[in-house]
Amino acid sequence: MNSWFGEYSCGMALAVACLMRPSICSLYSETNITMINPSFFPSKMTTAVLCALTLLASNVAAQESAYADLDSCVKSEQVTATAKGAAVGALTGLGASLFGGMKKNDAIKATALGALAGGGIGFVKAYYEATNTCYSKNPGWVPASNITRSATLAQAKKAAKYKPSEGIKTSIMDIDMPESVQSGTASIPMNTKFTVLTPDDAETPVEISRKIYIIENGKEDPMPFTAGKSTEVKTFEPAQHTDTVNFPLSSDFKPGMKLRYEIQMKTEKTPVVSKSKTVTII
Known part of the structure; x- marks a missing residue:
């Protein structure tokens, strides 16, 4: 039955x-x-x-519906935030670039409003600020963080040459991301390996902050982080972990512009540790 x-x-x-x-x-x-x-x-x-x-x-x-809603919101907010809508440009599919659910060409077709003349850091800024506004209005659209354990406690202790007398220790080992990407790329992988260790092998909360900066002609401007939460507190078991980020790249990025990603971590008993890496648009 x-x-x-x-x-x-x-x-x-x-x-x-x-x-x-x-x-x-x-x-x-x-x-x-x-x-x-x-x-x-x-x-x-x-x-x-x-x-x-x-x-x-x-x-x-459901995923396709979420993509469409998010992209529609971003288009609307970007038009509103840009004088007479002139900076709309050809938007790449934000949902697809975040989650890898569509091919690049399909994402462009799904969200393009027509490639208007122009470019520069102002257009890029409008794109990310529009996305951030949409997330503020719809918190459920913010992608969840993707953090996984990538090495055992024993392996992490050995690699860090850790001693219990050091107390709680957080360290960022590396950010795995390309040095350059082609203009028109949908998203950039930014994967950070980090270690959390404690003297009694107990779990501990860690505050993680993620920041994005756009660089053009030597000038660096901060932009909203739109690939998840910019700041969050998560509790980790002692081990090596990997924070996986897939950052959407605005179609208004022009060759020669750069994007710098910075990640910071701290606990109540340890100072801030940070690491950054820069990718060039070619």
């Missing part, structure tokens, strides 16, 4: 998904499945696969 009900429920969910997104049903068009008849599931494996595909389709639909 339970098996039949599970199969039937998944079949109905798949039917609803197909009604909402017909393209999903093309996956099964050759099998001549009758959606409302639970007997079409020949095995538990088929049931599991179809359930997984149904869930995936639902998540994709």
Whole structure:
């Protein structure tokens, strides 16, 4: 009974998904499945696969909707913030660049308003400030941080030559990001490896701050960090961790401009440690 009900429920969910997104049903068009008849599931494996595909389709639909809402908001805010809308430019798909859900060309087609003449740091600033405004109005759109453990406690202690007498210790080992990217690139990976160690191997809260600066003609201007929370406090177990960031690149970046990423960390008992790295647009 339970098996039949599970199969039937998944079949109905798949039917609803197909009604909402017909393209999903093309996956099964050759099998001549009758959606409302639970007997079409020949095995538990088929049931599991179809359930997984149904869930995936639902998540994709929700993700695409979030992309569209975010991009629409950014366009509107950028027009508002720019005199007569002249700095709108050709916007790359912000949602796609953040989450990697669309190909570059598709992202451009989905969000382009037409490549208007102009450029420079003012246009870039308008883009990031518009994005930040949209996040302020819709906090649920802010991407969650992606921090994972990348080495064991023993490995972290050995690499840092750590001694308990040092007390709580945080250190930023490296920022893995390219030295240069082509103009028109959707996003830039900025992955930071860092270590948190404590004398009693207990967890400890760490404040993380992420900052972005745009450099043109030797002048550096701070910009809103739009790839997640700019500042947050998270509790870490002692080990080596990696903070993964995928920073969206405005299409108004011109060759020769630079972007500097800086990350800072501190605890209640330790001073700020920081590291930065710069990428050049070519």
